[in-house]
Amino acid sequence: MRTPSRKAKPRNKLTALISATTRLWRKHHLTYDQARYVSKEVRKALSIERVKTRQRVVERLSREEEQRLIQHAYRDRSEHGLLIKTLFQTGARVSELANIRVEHFFFDELMILIDKGKGGKSRYVPVLPELAQELRTHLDQRSIGHLFETNRHLPYSPRRIQQIVKAAAEKAKIKKRVYPHLLRHSVATTLLERGMPIEQIQKFLGHSKLETTQVYAASTTEMIKESYRRALAEG
Helix, strand or coil, X not given: CCXXXXXXXXXXXXXXXXXXXXXXXXXXXXXXXXXXXXXXXXXXXXXXXXXXXXXCCCCCCCHHHHHHHHHHHHHHCHHHHHHHHHHHHHCCCHHHHHHCEHHHEECCCCEEEECCCHHHCCEEXXXXXXXXXXXXXXXXXXXCCECCECCCCCECCHHHHHHHHHHHHHHCCCCCCCCHHHHHHHHHHHHHHCCCCHHHHHHHHCCCXXXXXXXXXXXXXXXXXXXXXXXXXXX
């Protein structure tokens, strides 16, 4: 027979406590706000302080790593290189990129519509003229379907895009764990470092709350270097 785990007793105690608390709250028909207030007052009465979470550090690729990743993807297959470049420069989530259709690409305006992104919200993101021209060449005469499709004219799945990014990173010999959302972090940090207002970055990324975007403003290395240089030079 297996020896009962020492962790089992504390867990059972917590389970019993949760059940008792649930019955008590149901008895008094507490709303969410009331339950939250009760929890706060109980913590205060027991002198239980909330644990302070450590400030989150956003992972990113360096400029040199970004270039290596895209270059190796182009060498492997030009469409994969273009896909990764588009993913990076648009800051799109992997599911958003997979859903971009040809009709969402406005060449003359140099804009791409991210239709029904996270939370069902849509937004326009700008593209550089060079990328727009590459995408136009990639599409050739195609005017319908998804921006990136397989040989069977099916859209790339988010899982397939993840595999493409991972394979390109391995060939580029990038030691970090590279995944589509890391490119989103990288472009957001680059834009912030180069002076783009954080409110504009919020709209670019499609964040509903500014607080979500502010994680990128946690004093990036380049921003510290620039502030340091200006402070000493002006002194």
